[in-house]
Amino acid sequence: MAVTTRTLGRSGIEVSALGMGCWAIGGPWAEGTQPLGWGAVDDDESVRTVRRALDLGVTLFDTADTYGAGHSERILGRALAGRRDEAVIATKWGYTFDEAARQATGEDASPTYLRRAVTGSLRRLGTDRIDLYQLHLADLPVPRAEALIDTCESLVAEGLIRAYGWSTDRPDRAAALGHTAPGATAVQHNLSVLRDAPELLAVCDKYDLASINQGPLGMGLLTGKYTAASTLPRDDVRGLTPGWLEWFRGGRPAPEWLRRVGAVRAALTVDGRTLAQGALGWIWARSGRSIPIPGCRTVAQIEENAAALQWGPLEPDVFVEVERQLAALRTAALRDADRPHWPRPTHPVTHP
Template sequence: MGIGTWAMGGPFFSGEKWVLPKGTPIGYGSAKDSVSIRALHCALECGAKLIDTADAYGAGHCERVIGKAIKGRRDQVFLATKFGNVIDEERKELIGQKWSERYISDACEASLRRLQTDVIDLYQLHISDLPIDAAQGVAETLEKLRGEGKIRSFGWSTDDPERVRSWSAIDGAVVAQFNMNVFQPAPQMLKICDANDLTALIRLPLAMGLLSGKYTPESRLPADDIRSAGPDWQRYFLKSGGANQEWTERLEAIREILTSGGRTLVQGALGWIWAQSERAVPIPGIRNEEQARENLGAMEFGPLSRDQVTEIDALLERS
């Protein structure tokens, strides 16, 4: 199990030439660095090894927070970050996407500086829909960085099986990062990871927080929270800032199973992911020490049983 850090970047927004309209919030609202650092320390003490981030989170700010948090603890961390979104740190904006060799090399150096480290354990392409032909050139650049000792391995953050398959024969490509949770299975992606000996790094394992059970249709998230912005791929929350009732009703239908054996909803949702594949490594996001302890506490319970998974499929009317 790893830890996601998107929420630790604080507010940041789409710039003029990014993929969403200018001014669209892309973060999870405000974050206090001291709280984030304590949360990361707590996660490591509770057994987390992998910290996943991106230069995009907070337009560089999240990497800086992590760099401070792991100073003196670098040997305890498998450090993963991403590239592909051009950032403006001063304006807290994403201002485009690039994937040239020069850009990747410069982005890697910038991430190394912000993270205060000599090497990145896992460097991931953060452009989900980059054409496969262009991505082959990216892989060649990443192999060069690996040869230079600046990264140890690489992967692609994408939900497309064919894109993952296109990198499967490349030595340094060891990970596919993709969305998966109890509401959003990803059997094709898991099948490709199994066939090609890839680790499945699972983002949005808690459906952007909906699976915590804390949000209702009456909830009102802040205006600078991406869950209030309503991008097309974000299905769990409405532009009102409330939870999507369709999904809260589904959560209620499976609540009893997820909370079996003393689990919290969060721990049951993570147990569902482990039940899908031994390759699956969820990276739930955290903001504070309480969330770190709850998430990591899921490891004490382990995966749901096969019968429980089957019952969830029936309740959610999945074949």
């Protein structure tokens, strides 16, 4: 059954049930020599992708000021020129960057920087308001985050932002946001068939927050494009893999994640969906608050993802089968971990 829209938490803002992640369209940027982008990008194709998303009913676009050191926001603004009122723009602040050098430079959680950051994002996006403004510092201590609430509320009152949220995988941070911040409406966190987030979803239910899901396709693993032999280029964040990125290791797909993909592939595609569409259907079946935001940088990618809206959530029996396969994989992994690993003999073994 098709799924088309979701309500963005307690803000009442209606968005498409599928968003478009805009990290990749930021193009190259880095922290020192560590790439943080997804390699070279065709800006004209990025613009066509955003506009095609709108044509297909995708209205939520999620970016951050630091993606491409400002370039993602600029490209998104260019793509939405003349169509701004069709879109819901979500962006983030908290990390600092040098736009000219395309370098990440640190972080700033001060109210003063918050004001400066929102002004910069509005300018790059070419808009007079940001629909959802999200704190990007996932592990910021709660008292320091709470010190930003008054400024966020002022920005809402001034009409510069409509609502705000926090991009964090920490349930305690999400709960603090929901409990103390009247204008908060969303938590952005990792969620996929490969990586569930029951505690965060429970927080979203308790405080009426939208669950915006980054990594819904495992940074490409759930597209079926990558195998154990795949090697990512070194100008891609997945190629020169930083320690915080779990899906890839040493520029290759991590074997444990590929095993999980293999375990669920048949169930996710049993009714004719592509693997990516099945993975998105799992997220919609998992929670009525979920809004996956897979990254896209080509028209073909957004067309495949948007087609998942017509498939809708996985059927209950398919969802149960996916969970059964994952449970069996976990059981096998625990059994293998407990099994003695005898040393290999150093001489040939013969049998009578």
